[in-house]
Amino acid sequence: MRHYYLVLGFVSAAILGLSAQAQDLRNVIAAAQDRDASLQSAAANREAASENIGIARSRLLPQLSYQDSRQQLHQRTTQTTSAGPQVRDFDGVSLSRQLSLRQGVIRPRDVAGYYAGEAQAQYGGHKYDSALSDLWSRSIGAWLDVLAARSLVDAYQQTLKAVTEAAQQEVKRVDRGDGTRDARAEAQAQLEQARAMLMDARIALKARERAYQLLTNLDPVTLDKKRLPSESDVLLTEAQREELWAMISSAAPELLAAKAMEEMNLYRMYQAASDHLPTFDVIASATQAQNDSTNTLGATYNSRQMGFQLVVPLIAGGGIEATRRQAVATYQASLADKESMLMKLDNQFSSDWASQAGFLERAKAARSLLDAAKDQRRGVELGLARGLRSWGDLSNAELLVARRATDLINLQLSLFKTQARVLSLTSVQSPVWDSWVKNLDLASSQ
Numbered sequence: 001m002r003h004y005y006l007v008l009g010f011v012s013a014a015i016l017g018l019s020a021q022a023q024d025l026r027n028v029i030a031a032a033q034d035r036d037a038s039l040q041s042a043a044a045n046r047e048a049a050s051e052n053i054g055i056a057r058s059r060l061l062p063q064l065s066y067q068d069s070r071q072q073l074h075q076r077t078t079q080t081t082s083a084g085p086q087v088r089d090f091d092g093v094s095l096s097r098q099l100s101l102r103q104g105v106i107r108p109r110d111v112a113g114y115y116a117g118e119a120q121a122q123y124g125g126h127k128y129d130s131a132l133s134d135l136w137s138r139s140i141g142a143w144l145d146v147l148a149a150r151s152l153v154d155a156y157q158q159t160l161k162a163v164t165e166a167a168q169q170e171v172k173r174v175d176r177g178d179g180t181r182d183a184r185a186e187a188q189a190q191l192e193q194a195r196a197m198l199m200d201a202r203i204a205l206k207a208r209e210r211a212y213q214l215l216t217n218l219d220p221v222t223l224d225k226k227r228l229p230s231e232s233d234v235l236l237t238e239a240q241r242e243e244l245w246a247m248i249s250s251a252a253p254e255l256l257a258a259k260a261m262e263e264m265n266l267y268r269m270y271q272a273a274s275d276h277l278p279t280f281d282v283i284a285s286a287t288q289a290q291n292d293s294t295n296t297l298g299a300t301y302n303s304r305q306m307g308f309q310l311v312v313p314l315i316a317g318g319g320i321e322a323t324r325r326q327a328v329a330t331y332q333a334s335l336a337d338k339e340s341m342l343m344k345l346d347n348q349f350s351s352d353w354a355s356q357a358g359f360l361e362r363a364k365a366a367r368s369l370l371d372a373a374k375d376q377r378r379g380v381e382l383g384l385a386r387g388l389r390s391w392g393d394l395s396n397a398e399l400l401v402a403r404r405a406t407d408l409i410n411l412q413l414s415l416f417k418t419q420a421r422v423l424s425l426t427s428v429q430s431p432v433w434d435s436w437v438k439n440l441d442l443a444s445s446q
Helices: 002-021 025-035 037-058 108-176 181-216 220-225 239-251 253-274 319-385 391-423 431-444
Strands: 063-081 084-106 279-290 300-311
Touching: 025 108, 025 181, 025 431, 037 108, 108 181, 108 220, 108 253, 108 391, 108 431, 181 220, 181 391, 239 253, 239 319, 239 431, 253 319, 319 391, 391 431
Parallel strands: none
Antiparallel strands: 063 084, 084 279, 279 300
16 A cells, blocks of 8 residues: 555656646647647648649549449330331330540640649648747747736735735834824825735736636646746847848748739639630540430440540630639739738838837846835835834835836836747748747746
8 A cells, every 4th residue: 555655646746747847838839739729720721722732633634434324214116107007115224334534635724723723732831830920929928928927926925025014013103102194094005005916916817827728728837937037038139130031021921821822813814814725635435335225226335436625715705804804803912912911021020120129128227227126125124124214115115126026027028029929920940939939948947
């Protein structure tokens, strides 16, 4: 029995260890990939789009078909003769078996359709890559939200201790006759404010943990050992700006998807124009029949045929030309969409890059203000010990530290989320994503 409990303890520890390990940032992203409905939809659409290649290719390959029919035949033939009407009945089975082969030789529309199918498959792949980059950004954002919310709770929890002590001391001073009611009321108001701030932070934390759990299906409890990284731990340097933009302007998943759509509409335009052109097919068939017509009653025959079929469109009532004009307009729209996407990416990259650079500078300034507030708090503590400062002064100093810490945490959160949004414009296969995620995860464990 003792050995049983020992083994059970080791197993439980191993399970807890695996659970904790699953909260590493890469595992968080992997868990979200397995669960996210939008990514699953993009994956299914990618698979559906890839099947267009096989559908289009099939129209260029030999088409072999077999037809077999069997009917019970009853036929009465009446023939007028000089001797009078002569009636002849026939009862039997009518059989027909035919094997047909058709091979397209000149099929301009189907050739264009094959290339359009390839472009459509590429479009589905690029949209999946875009959805994956977006999911990485959302997963990291949810992970950062939990760490930031916990940092806020810790900051307000620490503040509440000092503010509570200050309120109690002011009550005692009034009871002894040393204090004033105004000071006591002020201390009570600060205590209520500190409690409200802590309650708000705890509510926000529960909401962030719930969102994290819904996205990843992971227990946020094991994030207790993680902390929000410092603004100086993970940087996108100015030297990386040109490299990132070159990567985005040439290989951003959304831009590649727009190019694939342009190519697909180009070949669809060729398809529409091909409806004016003739088609040429080679055909062959082998037939075995019995009693299938009036001339073959009571006879069985075999036949083999080989030849070609030429189809030349002449007049279609204007429908072909209207379809061609429609395809041309759609292709021109896709050209404009590609240019619009490039402009959108440029604007978003420039805006987000400037924002993250601004958040970085503001976070540095906020850290300096936080350090100054902590120095001020230490001075108040020394003054309180010597009887030169009051508990109300310490309460004000603690609240100032909490406000400065809140500002810094919010700026750090905005900084890393904006950096993730910049990276979401690229494919997750790019080295910059890998390096940034690794550094962010490492900084959160220090």
